[in-house]
Amino acid sequence: MSVKRFGRQTVRFGKSPVIASVGSVAGRKEQEGPLGHCFDRTSRDSYFGQKSWEKAESFMQSQALETACGKIDMPVDSLDYIFAGDLLNQCCASAFAMRGVGAPFFGLYGACSTFCEALSLASMSIDGGFADTAAAVTSSHFCGAERQFRLPLEYGGQRTPTAQWTATAAGAAILREEGNGPRITAVTTGIIRDAGITDANDMGAAMAPAAFDTLTAHFRDLGVGPESYDLIATGDLGKHGYDILLELFAKSGVDASRVLDDCGMMLFSREKQDVHAGASGCGCSASVFCGYIYDGLMTGKWKNVLLASTGALMSPTTSAQGESIPGICHAVAISAQKETS
Amino acid sequence: MSVKRFGRQTVRFGKSPVIASVGSVAGRKEQEGPLGHCFDRTSRDSYFGQKSWEKAESFMQSQALETACGKIDMPVDSLDYIFAGDLLNQCCASAFAMRGVGAPFFGLYGACSTFCEALSLASMSIDGGFADTAAAVTSSHFCGAERQFRLPLEYGGQRTPTAQWTATAAGAAILREEGNGPRITAVTTGIIRDAGITDANDMGAAMAPAAFDTLTAHFRDLGVGPESYDLIATGDLGKHGYDILLELFAKSGVDASRVLDDCGMMLFSREKQDVHAGASGCGCSASVFCGYIYDGLMTGKWKNVLLASTGALMSPTTSAQGESIPGICHAVAISAQKETS
Numbered sequence: 279m280s281v282k283r284f285g286r287q288t289v290r291f292g293k294s295p296v297i298a299s300v301g302s303v304a305g306r307k308e309q310e311g312p313l314g315h316c317f318d319r320t321s322r323d324s325y326f327g328q329k330s331w332e333k334a335e336s337f338m339q340s341q342a343l344e345t346a347c348g349k350i351d352m353p354v355d356s357l358d359y360i361f362a363g364d365l366l367n368q369c370c371a372s373a374f375a376m377r378g379v380g381a382p383f384f385g386l387y388g389a390c391s392t393f394c395e396a397l398s399l400a401s402m403s404i405d406g407g408f409a410d411t412a413a414a415v416t417s418s419h420f421c422g423a424e425r426q427f428r429l430p431l432e433y434g435g436q437r438t439p440t441a442q443w444t445a446t447a448a449g450a451a452i453l454r455e456e457g458n459g460p461r462i463t464a465v466t467t468g469i470i471r472d473a474g475i476t477d478a479n480d481m482g483a484a485m486a487p488a489a490f491d492t493l494t495a496h497f498r499d500l501g502v503g504p505e506s507y508d509l510i511a512t513g514d515l516g517k518h519g520y521d522i523l524l525e526l527f528a529k530s531g532v533d534a535s536r537v538l539d540d541c542g543m544m545l546f547s548r549e550k551q552d553v554h555a556g557a558s559g560c561g562c563s564a565s566v567f568c569g570y571i572y573d574g575l576m577t578g579k580w581k582n583v584l585l586a587s588t589g590a591l592m593s594p595t596t597s598a599q600g601e602s603i604p605g606i607c608h609a610v611a612i613s614a615q616k617e618t619s
Numbered sequence: 620m621s622v623k624r625f626g627r628q629t630v631r632f633g634k635s636p637v638i639a640s641v642g643s644v645a646g647r648k649e650q651e652g653p654l655g656h657c658f659d660r661t662s663r664d665s666y667f668g669q670k671s672w673e674k675a676e677s678f679m680q681s682q683a684l685e686t687a688c689g690k691i692d693m694p695v696d697s698l699d700y701i702f703a704g705d706l707l708n709q710c711c712a713s714a715f716a717m718r719g720v721g722a723p724f725f726g727l728y729g730a731c732s733t734f735c736e737a738l739s740l741a742s743m744s745i746d747g748g749f750a751d752t753a754a755a756v757t758s759s760h761f762c763g764a765e766r767q768f769r770l771p772l773e774y775g776g777q778r779t780p781t782a783q784w785t786a787t788a789a790g791a792a793i794l795r796e797e798g799n800g801p802r803i804t805a806v807t808t809g810i811i812r813d814a815g816i817t818d819a820n821d822m823g824a825a826m827a828p829a830a831f832d833t834l835t836a837h838f839r840d841l842g843v844g845p846e847s848y849d850l851i852a853t854g855d856l857g858k859h860g861y862d863i864l865l866e867l868f869a870k871s872g873v874d875a876s877r878v879l880d881d882c883g884m885m886l887f888s889r890e891k892q893d894v895h896a897g898a899s900g901c902g903c904s905a906s907v908f909c910g911y912i913y914d915g916l917m918t919g920k921w922k923n924v925l926l927a928s929t930g931a932l933m934s935p936t937t938s939a940q941g942e943s944i945p946g947i948c949h950a951v952a953i954s955a956q957k958e959t960s
Contacts, residue, residue: 282748283699287723289749330940358624359808366934367708369728373811373932377945382628382808384736385932385947387710387728395725399740406747407623408630426936467700467723470714591714591726593707595767599671604718606726 282405285499287466287492294461295404295412297612298454299352301345302569303338304561305420305446307553311546316569317447318345324421324446331422332366332374335448338561339364339375339417342450342568346413350452355380357452358409361400363392364417364560365444367426371417381413390485390514391468391589392416393449393564394608398465400453401610410455417448418559427478427594440480442516442558445545449564451572460575460583460614466496468606470591478590478597482519482542482555485588488605489515490526493534493586496609504534508580511571513563513587513607514542516555541566541587563587575614583612623746626840628807628833635802636745636753638953639795640693642686643910644679645902646761646787648894652887657910658788659686665762665787673707673715676760676789679902680705680716683791683909684756691793696721698793699750702741704733705758705901706785708767712758722754731826731855732809732930733757734790734905735949739806741794742951751796758789759900768819768935781821783857783899786886790905792913801916801924801955807837809947811932819938823860823883823896826929829946830856831867834875834927837950845875849921852912854904854928854948855883857896882907882928904928916955924953 282289302317309320319341321327326334326341339362347354360379363386364371376383388395396414403409421431423444429435453462471491475484489512497503504510504527515523520540527534541563542556567585574580586609592601623630643658650661660682662668667675667682680703688695701720704727705712717724729736737755744750762772764785770776794803812832816825830853838844845851845868856864861881868875882904883897908926915921927950933942 283750332936332940363728365709367936368706368730368932368934370932370934370937373945373947374937374942377811377813377932380810383811383947384740384808385728387704387726389709399725402743402747402749406743406749408743408747409624467725469721470718470724472718591709591711591718593709593711595673595708596711596715599673601715604714606714606724 287495288464288499290464291401291405293405293455294463295401295453295455296457296459296461297451298457298459299346299350299452300568300572301342301450302565303341303448304565308445308447308545311551313545313570331419332370335371335417335419335422336375338448339371339415342448343413343415346450346452357381357411357413359384359403359412360415361386361396362415363387365423388606389589389591390558390560390562391587391606391608392560394585394587394610397451397610398467398608401462401465404453404455412453413450415450416560416564418444418561420444420446423559437554438479439554440482440518441554442481442542442556443553444559445557445562445565447561447565449568451568460612462610463613464500464611466492466609468492468608470604470606472602472604474602476602478592481558481590482516483522484590484603485605486515486519486522488607489523489586489588492607492609504532504537507537507582507584510538510584512540514558515540515588516542517548518555575612581614585610585612628836629805629840631805632742632746634746634796635804636742636794636796637798637800637802638792639798639800640687640691640793641909641913642683642791643906644682644789645906649786649788649886652892654886654911672760672763673711676712676758676763677716679789680712680756680758683789684754687791687793698722698752698754700725700744700753701756702727702737703756704728704737706764729947730930730932731899731901731903732928732947732949733901735926735928735951738792738951739808739949742803742806745794745796753794754791756791757901757905759785759902761785761787764900778895779820780895781823781859782895783822783883783897784894785900786898786903786906788902788906790909792909801953803951804954805841805952807833807950809833809949811945811947813943813945815943817943819933822899822931823857824863825931825944826946827856827860827863829948830864830927830929833948833950845873845878848878848923848925851879851925853881855899856881856929857883858889859896916953922955926951926953
């Protein structure tokens with residue numbers, strides 16, 4: 279019998295791995311947003327000095343990981359595992375970022391939920407006794423994503439009100455068995471939920487039911503509620519998806535409005551930055567967590583945070599074939615307090 | 620300290636999860652090959668009754684998983700975790716196959732190494748105490764892969780001698796903490812290795828150095844050698860990559876020729892089936908293991924098998940940008956004998 283499992287979707291860790299360090303990298307628009315001062319490294323050049331946007335994204339991942347390791351004087355190649363992913367076809371931003379790093383590598387794909395997927399598996403690798411150190415790294419790049427998923431940038435197509443703006447950002451978190459820092463106490467793994475949405479410019483509506491399912495499962499499995507957290511941050515539902523999630527909670531008789539926020543709404547100013555519903559991308563929740571939320575856990579702003587990255591699992595091919603958009607959400611509970619397990 | 624870790628890349632399991640059941644699905648060319656009689660389900664229709672090759676691939680994954688669960692009377696939605704991946708952009712074959720399955724889902728991308736990546740993480744989820752049951756599922760489809768990675772099928776471009784033929788196949792393995800069946804005793808996780816190969820029609824040469832690295836790490840970490848195994852089956856190097864791997868071993872003074880074989884060479888007859896160097900794809904090692912090798916472990920043909928799926932981590936975009944091809948290989952040690960740990 280799996281002794282760490284609670285309910286259908288949740289595990290609670292015995293050792294509660296420590297997030298010992300984080301690194302964040304962001305582009306110009308992100309730097310100009312409300313969290314612009316939070317990131318470790320930023321660049322006003324969308325190419326980050328590289329020859330293509332794809333290479334720029336790999337560079338961002340490398341920088342995020344090196345920064346996170348550098349803060350705790352840990353050689354990058356001493357990591358026991360790296361769990362990494364991104365949005366590019368064949369997850370090439372991750373593969374090319376990590377090919378120079380001499381550490382065992384697991385490639386992941388969970389669309390914009392990948393950061394919490396990586397944190398979940400990295401936590402398990404440590405709590406299970408397979409690793410002393412593990413990294414979770416994800417990224418996205420507006421220009422690379424736009425031309426891959428939608429249209430050439432030069433086309434300048436008009437965006438719908440529900441559309442989201444892919445974050446040009448990367449985040450890396452270093453997990454350790456021991457040390458100082460907030461601890462990952464539990465993870466709730468998502469079940470794919472397809473709400474029948476077929477508009478690829480309305481990912482918030484496709485992901486909100488998955489977020490509702492996973493958060494509800496988390497509460498049910500652990501016998502807790504929204505009040506157990508100071509902050510519940512969904513991955514990147516954007517304003518439209520966030521409103522749907524609040525409505526789903528209200529219908530189920532749960533008031534989550536006091537603590538619920540969304541990384542896609544935090545990263546940009548919707549009033550000033552013309553991003554429509556907000557930010558998205560594997561780099562969104564990664565950079566918001568590593569650049570902003572982590573600091574709040576370290577400085578006492580929040581004691582208990584539930585990070586719930588959300589992903590829309592369609593591809594341009596499936597959308598062209600008329601398919602609806604499957605959504606998924608993985609939740610990670612993080613506590614600023616030292617566990618006494 | 621991680622007590623289950625041996626050396627830089629290997630973990631040895633305390634509980635050694637059991638592979639309680641497997642399911643395999645294959646297409647017409649695979650059915651006509653030397654292992655054609657081994658698969659649970661085959662179809663002479665490349666669409667498997669679906670409306671597109673992408674949907675056909677999802678269907679194959681579903682069928683493989685349902686077959687594997689059906690053999691042990693386990694409801695698919697009772698699985699604690701599903702680890703799945705494929706080659707299609709945004710791993711959509713897996714996402715759409717698993718959207719109807721009510722089980723927690725982790726999406727993976729390791730190109731053709733994904734099956735061993737999935738077995739590795741599924742094993743950790745059980746040995747770590749996070750799950751009682753977990754599935755590893757991967758697939759590939761020649762027609763979907765060909766038009767995505769290379770050219771429209773109608774174009775009929777000539778293939779180079781080193782080219783490989785993407786398998787139309789899927790495999791699913793159900794892991795359990797207890798029960799009858801071969802056991803996963805150890806896994807060695809790959810470090811990305813880029814040998815500088817830039818020809819996307821020569822993936823064997825790009826992957827062979829990664830296979831050599833991971834197998835060498837496995838031997839070193841556990842203090843064993845090729846003689847510890849009755850069969851070492853690499854993922855899908857094909858004949859060209861296989862020859863390179865043998866040469867790399869010979870240069871390092873290791874004779875692996877007696878036990879080394881390659882799933883990409885087993886699946887098709889190179890003499891009769893015009894597949895050039897052999898098979899490839901996430902479904903190759905998955906279907907060869909689930910359709911053929913598993914049976915050999917159950918019937919006593921082999922006692923100790925090392926399955927080492929290999930992946931080429933490029934994308935059409937990175938190849939178009941002149942990048943070389945990063946390779947990776949994950950190895951999984953499987954023993955027919957009941958562990959007495």
